[in-house]
Amino acid sequence: MTSEHLTNHQIRLASRPVGLPTAANWQTTTEPVAGPAAGGVLLKTLALSLDPAMRGWMNEGKSYIPPVALGEVMRAGGVGRVIASEHPGFGVGDVVSAGFGVQQYLSLAPSDFKRAGLVKIDLGLGTLTQWLNVLGMPGMTGYFGLMDVGQPKAGETLVVSGAAGAVGQTVGQVAKIRGCRVVGIAGGQAKCDWVVKELGFDACIDYKAGPSAVRDGLKAHCPSGVDIYFDNVGGDILDTVLTRINRGARIVICGAISQYNNTTPVQGPKNYLSLLVNRARMEGIVVFDYADRYHLAVAEMAGYLKDGRMSSREDVVSGLENFPAALTRLFTGENFGKLVLQVAAD
């Protein structure tokens, strides 16, 4: 196959956002698609994962990975198809996961495979969008954050915020399978109903139901206190959960979506001294640290998807050009399930 007639539409970071990203922060470019480098592969993007962490990558300054540079194609993980290959390990038609970036095509030289996280994926284990959800980065984040930092024990009570999101789905369902009482926190009754009825959580608190909804909900649904809190949101919800933790509780700091678009300083947890009173722990997690064990979590959770003990929900938006608008839905909470940008049908 030749690629000379293909055009690669791309979305690049044009400027660093102040607060919520706007159209002005993005720049659309087109490039001709070059064939694969010697020994390399040419990939076609099928779907991209849209994640809260992307907001952090748009900021200047040191973090767990370097920021996206101005003018660079926006970083995004995704799944796609090999459309040309000069590498014996990949054949045309293979489905792969990689750091595609927000663009239609990606050419990788063999020296880039590792950096891009290029791996073949097996659609027998899960659907394409599940590979961006439970079997992808959010699933790995939830699984290892829960297991390694949360350390769930049967009979303990786990609370997870962003319960209907990609990480939250995974955390709550795996914790249920491990024998925990699981209480979600999500925005809106529809998400709460789904989390309880479809995912089997014991309860779910709608934080939008009123100013004391979280406090009252925790009191009602966590009568024995909170042993593990998996935090995706930060802010007031983190502070409220801190008032209900048990002795020896573990708080997994996975994210703080409520704070990512702040134009004022991050709201620190004013109740952090509850960690002292309760000999509790607050610990951060970055998924990349577990890369050498992803395959184990994938195998385990693919089994749960197959036997019906886990299910998943993805919220799919179509069209590369809709990336900017789709991304903001994460921060307004409009997405219902793991947010996926479908770039091509196949």
Place this chain on the structure above:
Amino acid sequence: MTSEHLTNHQIRLASRPVGLPTAANWQTTTEPVAGPAAGGVLLKTLALSLDPAMRGWMNEGKSYIPPVALGEVMRAGGVGRVIASEHPGFGVGDVVSAGFGVQQYLSLAPSDFKRAGLVKIDLGLGTLTQWLNVLGMPGMTGYFGLMDVGQPKAGETLVVSGAAGAVGQTVGQVAKIRGCRVVGIAGGQAKCDWVVKELGFDACIDYKAGPSAVRDGLKAHCPSGVDIYFDNVGGDILDTVLTRINRGARIVICGAISQYNNTTPVQGPKNYLSLLVNRARMEGIVVFDYADRYHLAVAEMAGYLKDGRMSSREDVVSGLENFPAALTRLFTGENFGKLVLQVAAD
């Protein structure tokens, strides 16, 4: 010995403070001293430990131990002498450690021994005031907070705030013995000089030297970042240290003296997401959890005091009646070394 002519002067909590405790929060009472109960002991207070944690005990509400009730003798740990005994395990003249309370005498029935933490102490291992410092509660807090939560490894950099205080002295010296680079944070040049010259810390930052003193000091004295931060103060200093932590850092939350007299909410650490970026941990410690291992830490540190690898400094105020004024010196930082209230000479 009979006790019928002895009078027990006591200081009781009269009202709960708002902000810094004042004279109006205290009430002085006198009671005749009763002889020991059947099988019990009568103790004479020699010296009391004045600690930042006392401020927390004066507040209403759930904590790691119940608050001091209004009208109750103020809680305080101390050392004293057995002046009458009907218990075979204690003889007149024995020196003991116990929860004396802020009073001159304490009568304990055998059923109270455990609750009061009554144990004989050996003045061959350390002086009376060292038994309230390195060999007492602050020493145990520092030792176990460092070893169990901080988990120091040779070559790591440890920062400790309240470095010249009772807990800070212990933490820094034990960490030095464990092979860490140790940087203190203390208020004033005199304390900093003492910590470096007498205790052998690698450096000490005077947080009162200017608004950027801590930031600049950490940059200068922790060129490889911070692996362990033992926090006694909270507030801005905690937030500044959070910007300098290394991957996998441990932050031991021992106290937050900067916040104890707040009349506004506690200042939460706005840089707590540094825990995420650095896969770091913030964990609370309460000394009582380690009671069954105190003897091991006492034996180890008594050895260091003897062979000169550790030293200690106590700031001794005399007279039970000076308790209220002495306590406030903790919060203004006027004390230099572990603050002790000497109640009787022997």
